[in-house]
Amino acid sequence: MFSRLLLLLAVVVLPVAAHAAPAKDWSREVVLTPEGAHQLGNPAAKARLIEYVSYTCSHCAHFVTEASAPLKSGWVANGALVVEVRNLVRDRYDFAAALLARCGGPTRFIGNHEALFAHYDAWIAQVRVHATQPPAIPHDASPAIIMTDIAEKTGLIALMQKRGISPAQSRACLADTKAAEAVLAMTKYGVQQDGITGTPGFVLNGKKVAAFDWATLRPVLPTPAK
Numbered sequence: 001m002f003s004r005l006l007l008l009l010a011v012v013v014l015p016v017a018a019h020a021a022p023a024k025d026w027s028r029e030v031v032l033t034p035e036g037a038h039q040l041g042n043p044a045a046k047a048r049l050i051e052y053v054s055y056t057c058s059h060c061a062h063f064v065t066e067a068s069a070p071l072k073s074g075w076v077a078n079g080a081l082v083v084e085v086r087n088l089v090r091d092r093y094d095f096a097a098a099l100l101a102r103c104g105g106p107t108r109f110i111g112n113h114e115a116l117f118a119h120y121d122a123w124i125a126q127v128r129v130h131a132t133q134p135p136a137i138p139h140d141a142s143p144a145i146i147m148t149d150i151a152e153k154t155g156l157i158a159l160m161q162k163r164g165i166s167p168a169q170s171r172a173c174l175a176d177t178k179a180a181e182a183v184l185a186m187t188k189y190g191v192q193q194d195g196i197t198g199t200p201g202f203v204l205n206g207k208k209v210a211a212f213d214w215a216t217l218r219p220v221l222p223t224p225a226k
Helices: 002-012 058-076 092-101 106-118 120-132 143-153 156-162 167-174 177-192 214-220
Strands: 030-032 038-040 047-053 081-087 201-204 207-209
Touching: 030 106, 038 106, 047 058, 058 081, 058 106, 058 120, 058 214, 081 177, 092 106, 092 120, 092 143, 092 156, 092 167, 092 177, 106 120, 106 156, 120 143, 120 156, 143 156, 143 167, 156 167
Parallel strands: 047 081
Antiparallel strands: 030 038, 038 081, 047 201, 201 207
């Protein structure tokens, strides 16, 4: 009797199917490159997009607001494309924002980067006011003092505080000479080597592409995986 029961169980019990591990979301992977740029995605991706931005550029604000979500979900997350964000600094306000975007390390960068553009209109309005006022600090003040004065009076430090970065942390980032050198070096390389004449500017797989917004960049990207 017992042996018959075992035989019956062997017939009716089905094997449990193995479930595949979920695919890795590469849009959560951000590292700092040796040049000081921020790389988002799979470093072994077949396609590489370099994105040059200026934080005081309204076209960059429009691009990042419109393109970030679809670019990450359609190309970066599945590992098909890696995006490298580089600075192309065009003024002192842009420089201050670029230094603050780096606060908190690589894991905080994309959030900081997108927040600066999401609040572009608010802090740029304060930039316009600051630019018309006489200097409040000596002309021979240190770069750190100049950057801090700009960031305080244009609302950038307050914006970063909402991101969880204290004013003391922001001031330390604004005084980071290594970060400043990296940002300026990227700007120089972008102009002299990659031939970037305006922002946003793009280099896809080593070649500059004639794109200036999401509508013109999207068609030249590889076909997204379904």
